[in-house]
Amino acid sequence: MMRRRAFGRALFGGAAALASASQVEAKGEAEALPRDSTDAPAALSPGDAVCVADFRRIAAVQLPRPTFEYIETGSADEVTLRDNVAAFQRIKLLPPILSGVATTDLSTTVLGVPIKLPILLAPVAAQRMYHPHGALAAARAAAACGTVFGVSSSAANSIEEIAAAADGPKWYQLYVPKNRNIARRLVERAEKLSYKAIVVTVDLGEWKDADRRNRFMLPREMLLKHLQDVGFPDVDPGMSHDQLIAYNAAAWDQALSWDFFDWLRSATKLPLIIKGILRTDDARRAVDVGLDGIVVSNHGGRRLDGVPASIDRVAAIVEAVGGKAEVFMDGGVRRGTDVVKALALGARAVLIGRPYAWALAADGEAGVRRVVELLRDELQNALVACGCRSVRDVPKSLLLG
Ligand SMILES: Cc1cc2nc3c(=O)[nH]c(=O)nc-3n(C[C@H](O)[C@H](O)[C@H](O)COP(=O)(O)O)c2cc1C
Numbered sequence: 538m539m540r541r542r543a544f545g546r547a548l549f550g551g552a553a554a555l556a557s558a559s560q561v562e563a564k565g566e567a568e569a570l571p572r573d574s575t576d577a578p579a580a581l582s583p584g585d586a587v588c589v590a591d592f593r594r595i596a597a598v599q600l601p602r603p604t605f606e607y608i609e610t611g612s613a614d615e616v617t618l619r620d621n622v623a624a625f626q627r628i629k630l631l632p633p634i635l636s637g638v639a640t641t642d643l644s645t646t647v648l649g650v651p652i653k654l655p656i657l658l659a660p661v662a663a664q665r666m667y668h669p670h671g672a673l674a675a676a677r678a679a680a681a682c683g684t685v686f687g688v689s690s691s692a693a694n695s696i697e698e699i700a701a702a703a704d705g706p707k708w709y710q711l712y713v714p715k716n717r718n719i720a721r722r723l724v725e726r727a728e729k730l731s732y733k734a735i736v737v738t739v740d741l742g743e744w745k746d747a748d749r750r751n752r753f754m755l756p757r758e759m760l761l762k763h764l765q766d767v768g769f770p771d772v773d774p775g776m777s778h779d780q781l782i783a784y785n786a787a788a789w790d791q792a793l794s795w796d797f798f799d800w801l802r803s804a805t806k807l808p809l810i811i812k813g814i815l816r817t818d819d820a821r822r823a824v825d826v827g828l829d830g831i832v833v834s835n836h837g838g839r840r841l842d843g844v845p846a847s848i849d850r851v852a853a854i855v856e857a858v859g860g861k862a863e864v865f866m867d868g869g870v871r872r873g874t875d876v877v878k879a880l881a882l883g884a885r886a887v888l889i890g891r892p893y894a895w896a897l898a899a900d901g902e903a904g905v906r907r908v909v910e911l912l913r914d915e916l917q918n919a920l921v922a923c924g925c926r927s928v929r930d931v932p933k934s935l936l937l938g
Contacts, residue, residue, distance in 0.1 A: 555886030583900035595899035603751035610747040611838035620839030621869030624846030629937040636924025653887035655684030660689035660710035667898040673702035678905035680705025695766035700730040740813030817857035873915025880931040
């Protein structure tokens, strides 16, 4: 009973999402292969994957169905989820010919940190559910690819464990505990561990039918470790699963307002990024309160359904910000050409969520590395075809209309 009632809140912040043990044990057969299926052979192995969709297909076979659906699905009728991908497909490239370009420099910087390509790993919760090495594997893959790993507050490993796993650049994504002493301690820990930025995710409140149907939530062991890792002092190892779920549901601040950033600025010297902006007035406000970065995002269509595709908001937000903060975007990036479109609209870099979650499920660290490399190669190929010498100079004129 408690489990049912607390469920919606338990999923808040991605802080508590994992299936019960029995659900996890039942390996999902990809009987009705979920949406977006490709014509690739069903028995594809990770080494044969040639695109993001192939990793998705492998994950659909490997993962228990509730776990696959936790990654895959979006809120309510999934209008925004679908539009994130469809909006990229609506945008057309119009490349100039004979530009004499044979190769493109993919390296850039994000908030002063050099990276080898403008594709970052977005914060994704519960990664140990997808692969036993979870976020540690993803962190290693990001470091190997020379990019930023966005560490979810709910990644299912502590920020210390993730820092020890790989020394590549990391951003710490903060869900905010109501107890501000714990929040302060978290950002201090991230700073001490040389994380490069704090990302505050502000689009809260997941409402996914599939997860409610599957009663998907963190297993007791993982939820207990998660709450202990965050640093809630009164979490007791003797607490039952229901008690932990109730504790978790009450622990996080779901009613943040702008003054939170004054507090956060006083708590850390790290660059601050806000994730979940779609409106130009909010983007201007973010600049006014001194934030360093903005992620144009609708949380991969997992929060409020019916909001626009992220890519459709990038140009307006870049214009509103006027160069006073770096603008990133995520949601629906599945191809190198999507990255070209985002850069042409003024994004500094993109983040991917599901693509690397599927690849992690398919083949751990090697899978995540491979999916980033595939996108990198697609990006390189597309930029050469568009006559661009550098990802730092992708003109808007490449886009039709
Ligand atoms: C399984 C899953 C878990 C996620 N967990 C978090 C999270 O803990 N914190 C967060 O800020 N965003 C989270 N997100 C959202 C991603 O950071 C990102 O905004 C989104 O995945 C981008 O869309 P894409 O999946 O189409 O690439 C999650 C996304 C997925 C797919």
